[in-house]
Amino acid sequence: MTLALAVDIGLAMLILAMAGWTIAVRDTFASVIGFVTYGLLLTLVWVRLAMPDVALTEAAMGGGLTGALLIGGAARLRRTEAAVRTERPGMLTRTLAAVLSATVTAALAICVLNLPDPAPTLAPDAAAKLGSTGVGNPVTAVLLAYRSMDTLLEAIVVLLALFGVWSLAHDRFWGGCPQLRTHADSEGILAYFARILPPIGIIVGVYIFWIGADFPGGKFQGATILAAMWLLVIGAGLAYFPPISQAWLRILLVAGPLVFMVIGFAGIVTAGAVFAYPIGFAKPLILAIEIALMPTLVLALALLVAGAPQRMPPQ
Amino acid sequence: MNGPMLFGLCAAALIGFGLYSLIVNPQPLRKIIGFNIIGSGVFLLFGTIARRGAAVGMGGDPVPQALLITGIVVAFSATALAVSLLLRLFDEGGVVTLDNEAAPTETTTDPSDT
Amino acid sequence: MTMPDFLLSAAAFVLVMVALGLIRILRGPEDVDRMMAAQLFGSGGIAALLLLGVATEAKAVIDVALTLALLAAFASVAFVQGISQPDSDDSDDFKETRGK
Amino acid sequence: MKIAWDIFTIVAVMAGSFFFLAGTVGLLRFPDPLTRLHALTKADNLGLGLVVLGLLPQTHWPLDTIKLIAIWLFALLAGATVGQLMACTARRGGGPPK
Numbered sequence: 001m002t003l004a005l006a007v008d009i010g011l012a013m014l015i016l017a018m019a020g021w022t023i024a025v026r027d028t029f030a031s032v033i034g035f036v037t038y039g040l041l042l043t044l045v046w047v048r049l050a051m052p053d054v055a056l057t058e059a060a061m062g063g064g065l066t067g068a069l070l071i072g073g074a075a076r077l078r079r080t081e082a083a084v085r086t087e088r089p090g091m092l093t094r095t096l097a098a099v100l101s102a103t104v105t106a107a108l109a110i111c112v113l114n115l116p117d118p119a120p121t122l123a124p125d126a127a128a129k130l131g132s133t134g135v136g137n138p139v140t141a142v143l144l145a146y147r148s149m150d151t152l153l154e155a156i157v158v159l160l161a162l163f164g165v166w167s168l169a170h171d172r173f174w175g176g177c178p179q180l181r182t183h184a185d186s187e188g189i190l191a192y193f194a195r196i197l198p199p200i201g202i203i204v205g206v207y208i209f210w211i212g213a214d215f216p217g218g219k220f221q222g223a224t225i226l227a228a229m230w231l232l233v234i235g236a237g238l239a240y241f242p243p244i245s246q247a248w249l250r251i252l253l254v255a256g257p258l259v260f261m262v263i264g265f266a267g268i269v270t271a272g273a274v275f276a277y278p279i280g281f282a283k284p285l286i287l288a289i290e291i292a293l294m295p296t297l298v299l300a301l302a303l304l305v306a307g308a309p310q311r312m313p314p315q
Numbered sequence: 316m317n318g319p320m321l322f323g324l325c326a327a328a329l330i331g332f333g334l335y336s337l338i339v340n341p342q343p344l345r346k347i348i349g350f351n352i353i354g355s356g357v358f359l360l361f362g363t364i365a366r367r368g369a370a371v372g373m374g375g376d377p378v379p380q381a382l383l384i385t386g387i388v389v390a391f392s393a394t395a396l397a398v399s400l401l402l403r404l405f406d407e408g409g410v411v412t413l414d415n416e417a418a419p420t421e422t423t424t425d426p427s428d429t
Numbered sequence: 430m431t432m433p434d435f436l437l438s439a440a441a442f443v444l445v446m447v448a449l450g451l452i453r454i455l456r457g458p459e460d461v462d463r464m465m466a467a468q469l470f471g472s473g474g475i476a477a478l479l480l481l482g483v484a485t486e487a488k489a490v491i492d493v494a495l496t497l498a499l500l501a502a503f504a505s506v507a508f509v510q511g512i513s514q515p516d517s518d519d520s521d522d523f524k525e526t527r528g529k
Numbered sequence: 530m531k532i533a534w535d536i537f538t539i540v541a542v543m544a545g546s547f548f549f550l551a552g553t554v555g556l557l558r559f560p561d562p563l564t565r566l567h568a569l570t571k572a573d574n575l576g577l578g579l580v581v582l583g584l585l586p587q588t589h590w591p592l593d594t595i596k597l598i599a600i601w602l603f604a605l606l607a608g609a610t611v612g613q614l615m616a617c618t619a620r621r622g623g624g625p626p627k
Binding site for chain 2: 004005008009012015016019020022023028031032035038042045046048049050051052053054057058061062065066069070072073074076077080081084085087088089093094097098100101102104105106108109111112113115119120121122123124126127138139141142143146147150151154157158161162164165168170218220301304305307308
C-alpha cells in the first residue's frame with residue numbers, strides 16, 4: 001500500500017499548493033482558473049477516499065457550473081480590478097489574519113488527530129434497512145428515505161437562492177430573460193460543438209440519474225450535467241433563456257418540492273409518520289420524487305448560473 | 316498515518332488558507348473564492364470522518380456522504396447568489412468595494428448589507 | 430509486477446506529469462496559457478482516473494471520468510467567452526444573433 | 530491470449546503516458562501560446578486515446594467498453610473545440626483589450 005499512500009501524499013500537497021496559489025495570485029481571472037483546477041483535484045481526492053457519489057457531484061459542480069459562474073463574474077468585474085487592489089489591508093491586519101488562520105488550522109488538526117477510535121458509523125444501520133427501501137445505493141437511500149427531510153429542504157434552499165438571484169434584477173427587467181455572454185457566430189466551431197455534444201450529454205445525464213438507485217449517481221449529478229448542456233446550447237447562441245415570468249417555468253420549478261411534500265405528508269396517513277413510505281411502495285414513491293425533482297433541479301441550477309434577468313423578451 | 320487522516324490534516328490547512336483569503340483579499344470575488352475554499356475544507360473534513368466510518372462493505376458512512384452531496388449543491392447555490400449580488404453592486408455604481416466610505420453613491424451600500 | 434500495480438504506477442506517472450504542467454499556471458504569462466495548463470490537467474486527470482478505476486475494479490470511477498470528460502470543455506468555453514468580450518453590450522448582442 | 534492482451538495494454542498505456550510527458554514538456558518549454566497549444570492537443574488526443582485503447586481489453590464488455598470509448602470521443606470533441614477557440618484568443622493577443 002505504499003504506492004497508494006505516496007499518491008495520497010502527492011495529491012494532498014498538490015491541493016494545498018493549488019489552494020495557496022489561488023489565494024496568493026494577484027489577478028482574479030488567474031485565481032478563478034486555479035479554482036477550476038482545484039475542483040478537479042478535489043474530485044480525485046473523493047475518488048481516493050472511496051466516495052464515488054461525492055466525486056461525481058464535485059466533478060459536475062466544481063469543474064463545470066461553479067467554474068462557469070466564477071469566470072463569468074470575473075470577466076464582468078475585470079475593470080474594477082486595479083481600483084480594488086489599492087484597498088489591500090496593512091501589515092498588521094495581515095499578520096493578525098495569519099495568526100487567526102493558523103490557530104484555526106492547528107485546532108482543527110488537533111481534532112483530526114484525536115478522532116475517536118473506533119470511529120462511530122451509521123453504515124451498519126443503513127445497510128440493515130436497505131432492503132425495505134428497494135434501493136441498492138445506500139447514499140441514495142439516505143437522501144430519499146432515511147433523511148429525506150434534508151433533501152427536501154435542500155431543494156427548497158436551491159429555489160430560495162434562485163429567487164434571491166431573480167430579485168436582484170433591475171425593476172425594468174423583472175419577468176424578463178436572464179442572459180449569458182454569447183458568441184454571436186452561429187456558424188462557428190462553438191455552435192457546431194453545442195449541436196453535437198448535448199444530445200449525447202443528455203443521454204449521459206439521464207444515465208447517471210437512472211443508475212443512482214443502485215450505483216453511485218443520482219438526481220443531483222444528473223441534473224448538473226443536464227443543466228450544463230442547456231447552458232452550453234445557450235452560450236453558443238443557439239437558444240435563449242425563457243422569460244422568468246413564464247408559467248411553465250414556474251410550475252416546473254415548484255413541482256419537485258411540491259410532489260416531495262405531498263408524498264412526505266401523505267406518509268402520515270399511509271404509513272403513520274411524516275416522510276414514511278408504506279411498505280412495498282418505497283421504491284415507486286422514491287422514483288416519483290426523483291423524477292419530479294429532476295426538472296426543478298436542472299432549471300434551477302442552470303438559471304442560477306445565468307443570474308438575474310437582464311433584458312425583456314423580444315415582442 | 317493513513318489516507319483519510321492525511322486528507323483530514325489537509326482539510327484543516329485548507330480551512331486556514333480560505334479564512335486568511337476571506338479576511339485579507341480586498342476583491343469581493345476573491346472573498347467568494349476564499350469562502351469556497353473554506354467550504355471545500357469543511358467538506359473534506361467531513362469526508363475524512365465519513366471514510367473512517369467505513370463498514371459492512373461500504374466505502375464510507377453513507378449518512379455524511381449524503382450530507383456532503385447536499386452540502387456541495389447548497390454551496391453552489393450560495394456562491395451563485397453571492398456572485399449575483401456582486402454583479403448588481405457593480406451595475407449600480409460601476410465599482411466593487413465593500414468599503415462603505417469609498418462607495419460612490421448611497422444605493423451601492425444596500426446590496427452588500429443584505 | 431501485476432497488472433493492477435502497473436496501472437496504478439501509470440496513473441501516478443500521468444498525474445505527476447500533468448501536475449508538472451501546472452507550473453504553466455503559475456508562470457502564465459497570459460491567461461490563455463493558464464487555461465491550457467488547466468485543460469491538460471483535465472485530460473491527465475481523466476486518464477489517471479481511468480487507470481485507477483480499472484486497476485482497483487471500481488466501476489463507478491469510470492462514470493466520474495465520463496462526467497469530467499463531458500464537462501471538460503465547459504469551463505474553457507466560458508473562459509474564452511469571458512475573455513473575448515469583456516465589455517460587450519448584452520442587448521445588442523442579442524439582436525444581432527436573432528437577425529441571422 | 531490473455532498474455533497477448535496484457536502486453537498490448539502495457540505497451541499502449543506506456544505510449545499514452547509518454548504523450549502526457551511530451552505534452553507537459555511542450556507546455557513548459559515551447560516559446561509561444563500557439564506552439565504550446567499544439568503540444569497540449571497531442572496529449573489530449575493521443576495520450577488519453579492510447580490510455581483508453583490500452584484499457585479496453587481490461588474492461589467488461591459492453592457497458593464499460595462503450596463508456597471508455599465515449600470518454601475518448603468527448604475528449605477529442607472538447608480538445609478540437611477548445612483548441613480552436615483558444616488559438617483565436619491567443620492570436621488576438623491573449624489578454625483582454627487594455
